[in-house]
Amino acid sequence: MCGLVGIFDRTGRRDIDAGLLSRMNETQYHRGPDEGGIHTEPGVGLAHRRLSIIDLSSGQQPLFNEDGSVVVVYNGEIYNFPELSTRLKELGHSFRTHCDTEVIVHAWEEWGEACVERFRGMFAFALWDRNRQTLFLARDRLGIKPLYYAQLDDGHIIFASELKGLLAHPGLQRDIDPRAVEDYFAYGYVPDPKTILRQARKLAPGHILTLRHGQALPSPRQYWDVSFSSSGPGDEILAGSELLERLKEAVDIRLVAEVPLGAFLSGGVDSSAVVAMMAGLSDKPVNTCSISFGDPKFNEARYAAQVAERYHTDHQVEEVNPDDFDLIDKLAGLYDEPFADSSAMPTYRVCQLARKRVTVALSGDGGDENLAGYRRYRWHLHEERMRAFMPAAIRRPVFGLLGKLYPKADWAPKVLRAKSTFEALARDSVGGYFHSVSHLGDPLRSRLFSRQFKDQLQGYNAVDVLKQHAKHAPDHPLSFVQYLDIKTWLAGDILTKVDRASMAHSLEVRVPLLDHKLVEWMATLPPDMKLKGGEGKAVFKKALTSHLPHDILYRPKMGFSVPLASWFRGPLKERVRQAVLGPVLAETGYFNSRFLKEMVDQHQSGRRDYSVPLWSLLMFESFARQVLRC
Structure with missing residues (x-):
C-alpha cells in the first residue's frame, strides 16, 4: 500500500514548491x-511513498506513459490488471513494467x-494529463482507500491520502467545521465528504473529481452506487453455493503478491470464512494471527484457535494488555x-502483530453490512413493523412521552432498554435508525453542547447525513438500513479504522467481502435470505456449515470491545x-462545562455509565491538543 500527495494550481501554471511537496509527502512515510x-x-x-507489493524491481511512482505526458500517483491494488493489460496491449499500448499502476495511465x-x-x-489515485491539461482524482467504489483534498485561498488545490x-501545507486553515463536530459526537466519526476542518474534504467513495487550469473547482461526480433488488437466486441452497464460489474467487485474486501474505483471524464468521477459502486455494499453511484478551467477556482467541487447528494454519496469537x-x-x-x-486500539495491535510476519493481510470486513450481520438490523425491522401498525399521529406523542418518562437503563440487556426503543418508535424510519446507530443521542448531545455552539450549528442535526443518503436508498426496510450503513458507517468508521491502523505499520489489508462484483451480487439476494428468523447472515452461515464448526457460525457476536467503563473509574480516572x-475543551467553547463535570462525577x-461520551470527549481533546495546536 502507498501514500500520495499533490499540489495543483487551479488559477494558472505557477511553479510548485518541491520542498513543500516533499515535506507533505514525508508526513505519510509510514504508508x-x-x-x-x-x-x-x-x-x-505529485509525490508518492511506496510500499512494494507487486513488481518489486520496477513500478516506482510517479509513473509515466511512453512519452511522459501522463503521470499517476496511486494507492491501492487493481486485481484485474493482468486482463486489462492484455486488452490495452491489443489496443496498441506499450508497457514497461508488470505492475498494476501502469494500467491506470494507459486505461x-x-x-x-x-x-x-x-x-x-481498491484505489485512490491522482493522474495528470499534460496534453489535456487535466488533473483527475478518483476513489474506489466502497471507500477502502482514502483521499483528502482542499482548495486554498491562493487558488492551489492540495490533496493527500491522509489529512x-x-x-x-501552511496555507491550510485549521478552522473547525461546527457541523462536523455535531456529526462526530453523533456517529463517533466524521462522515464523508466532510472532514473536521471547514476547508478540507474527503472524496467520497465511488466518486471522481476532474480539475483543469483556469476553471472553478467542480463538484465530484459519482460513478458507482450499490443497487439492491431481489433478482438473485431464489433458492437458498443454490444462493449459498454461489455465494461461496464468488467469495472464493474474490479471495483468489487477492492472493497475488511478491511479499509474505496472511490473514486476520478473529474467530468470527467473516474472517473464518476468508481463512477457509484461503486454505482451499493454497498449498502452504496460511499465515493467520489474532489477539487475545485476559477478560473472557472480550476474548475470542479460543474460537480463532478452532479455525486455525481445522485448517492447519501457521497461527500466531498474542495477548493484549x-x-x-x-x-x-x-x-x-x-x-x-x-x-x-475504541476498537481502533485492538485493531492497531493486531496489525502490529501481523506485520511481524507478513506485508499483506486479508480481512473479513464488510460481511455484516452486506449480509445483515448486525443485531441492530433485527431491531430496526421490529420497529418498522410497529411503525406500520400504528399511525404516526398516534405513535409520535405516545412513544415520545413514554421515552421521556421511562428510566434510562444502560446496564440492562437491549430487550429491557425500553426507553431507547420508545424514543426510536417516536421517530420516522430514518430518525429511528439514526437513534439506533447514534454514538450519543440527541438528548445527550443537547446537554453536552453549549448554547454558543448550538447557535453556530444554526439548526443543523447530524440525522441530515442519513436523510441525504435515504433519498437514494431501496424501499425494503432491511436493504434500506444496509444501504445507509454502506454509505456511512462502512467507509467512515470500519474502513477508516483499518486503513490507518494497518498503514501505521506499513501493512496492506485486502478485503475480499468488499469486492465490488461480490457486493453487487449480494445486494440482489432476497432480504429474508440475509436475515431469517432473527439470524443475520443466514444464507452465508448455512452455506458454511461444511466449512466451519457450529459454535463459530452461531455464537453471539463479540467484536473488539474495550473495557472503557472500568478504565475511567480506575487507571484512567x-x-x-x-x-x-x-x-x-474549555477553550473551544463547544461544551457545557456543568454537564461535563456531572458526567465525570456520576x-x-x-451512578451512571458515561463511558461512551467520555471516550468521545477524550478523543476530541487529544485531537484538539495534538493536531490543532501543533
Whole structure:
C-alpha cells in the first residue's frame, strides 16, 4: 500500500514548491517506507511513498506513459490488471513494467474518466494529463482507500491520502467545521465528504473529481452506487453455493503478491470464512494471527484457535494488555481528526502483530453490512413493523412521552432498554435508525453542547447525513438500513479504522467481502435470505456449515470491545478528569462545562455509565491538543 500527495494550481501554471511537496509527502512515510518519488512541472506537483507489493524491481511512482505526458500517483491494488493489460496491449499500448499502476495511465489514455469503471480493486489515485491539461482524482467504489483534498485561498488545490498531508501545507486553515463536530459526537466519526476542518474534504467513495487550469473547482461526480433488488437466486441452497464460489474467487485474486501474505483471524464468521477459502486455494499453511484478551467477556482467541487447528494454519496469537491505554494519544496522530471507535486500539495491535510476519493481510470486513450481520438490523425491522401498525399521529406523542418518562437503563440487556426503543418508535424510519446507530443521542448531545455552539450549528442535526443518503436508498426496510450503513458507517468508521491502523505499520489489508462484483451480487439476494428468523447472515452461515464448526457460525457476536467503563473509574480516572474538565475543551467553547463535570462525577461514582461520551470527549481533546495546536 502507498501514500500520495499533490499540489495543483487551479488559477494558472505557477511553479510548485518541491520542498513543500516533499515535506507533505514525508508526513505519510509510514504508508510507503520502501521508496519515495516526486514530479513537478508548472502548475502541478505529485509525490508518492511506496510500499512494494507487486513488481518489486520496477513500478516506482510517479509513473509515466511512453512519452511522459501522463503521470499517476496511486494507492491501492487493481486485481484485474493482468486482463486489462492484455486488452490495452491489443489496443496498441506499450508497457514497461508488470505492475498494476501502469494500467491506470494507459486505461486513462484509452477510456478517459470511464477508466475507473473497468478497475476491480481498491484505489485512490491522482493522474495528470499534460496534453489535456487535466488533473483527475478518483476513489474506489466502497471507500477502502482514502483521499483528502482542499482548495486554498491562493487558488492551489492540495490533496493527500491522509489529512496530515494537507496539514503540512501552511496555507491550510485549521478552522473547525461546527457541523462536523455535531456529526462526530453523533456517529463517533466524521462522515464523508466532510472532514473536521471547514476547508478540507474527503472524496467520497465511488466518486471522481476532474480539475483543469483556469476553471472553478467542480463538484465530484459519482460513478458507482450499490443497487439492491431481489433478482438473485431464489433458492437458498443454490444462493449459498454461489455465494461461496464468488467469495472464493474474490479471495483468489487477492492472493497475488511478491511479499509474505496472511490473514486476520478473529474467530468470527467473516474472517473464518476468508481463512477457509484461503486454505482451499493454497498449498502452504496460511499465515493467520489474532489477539487475545485476559477478560473472557472480550476474548475470542479460543474460537480463532478452532479455525486455525481445522485448517492447519501457521497461527500466531498474542495477548493484549487489558489496560492497553498507552495508545490514546497515538490514535489522534493516526486519524488526524477525532475518531471515537475504541476498537481502533485492538485493531492497531493486531496489525502490529501481523506485520511481524507478513506485508499483506486479508480481512473479513464488510460481511455484516452486506449480509445483515448486525443485531441492530433485527431491531430496526421490529420497529418498522410497529411503525406500520400504528399511525404516526398516534405513535409520535405516545412513544415520545413514554421515552421521556421511562428510566434510562444502560446496564440492562437491549430487550429491557425500553426507553431507547420508545424514543426510536417516536421517530420516522430514518430518525429511528439514526437513534439506533447514534454514538450519543440527541438528548445527550443537547446537554453536552453549549448554547454558543448550538447557535453556530444554526439548526443543523447530524440525522441530515442519513436523510441525504435515504433519498437514494431501496424501499425494503432491511436493504434500506444496509444501504445507509454502506454509505456511512462502512467507509467512515470500519474502513477508516483499518486503513490507518494497518498503514501505521506499513501493512496492506485486502478485503475480499468488499469486492465490488461480490457486493453487487449480494445486494440482489432476497432480504429474508440475509436475515431469517432473527439470524443475520443466514444464507452465508448455512452455506458454511461444511466449512466451519457450529459454535463459530452461531455464537453471539463479540467484536473488539474495550473495557472503557472500568478504565475511567480506575487507571484512567485522573486522566479523564483532567482532559474532560481541562483547558483544551474549555477553550473551544463547544461544551457545557456543568454537564461535563456531572458526567465525570456520576461515572466515577458508579451512578451512571458515561463511558461512551467520555471516550468521545477524550478523543476530541487529544485531537484538539495534538493536531490543532501543533
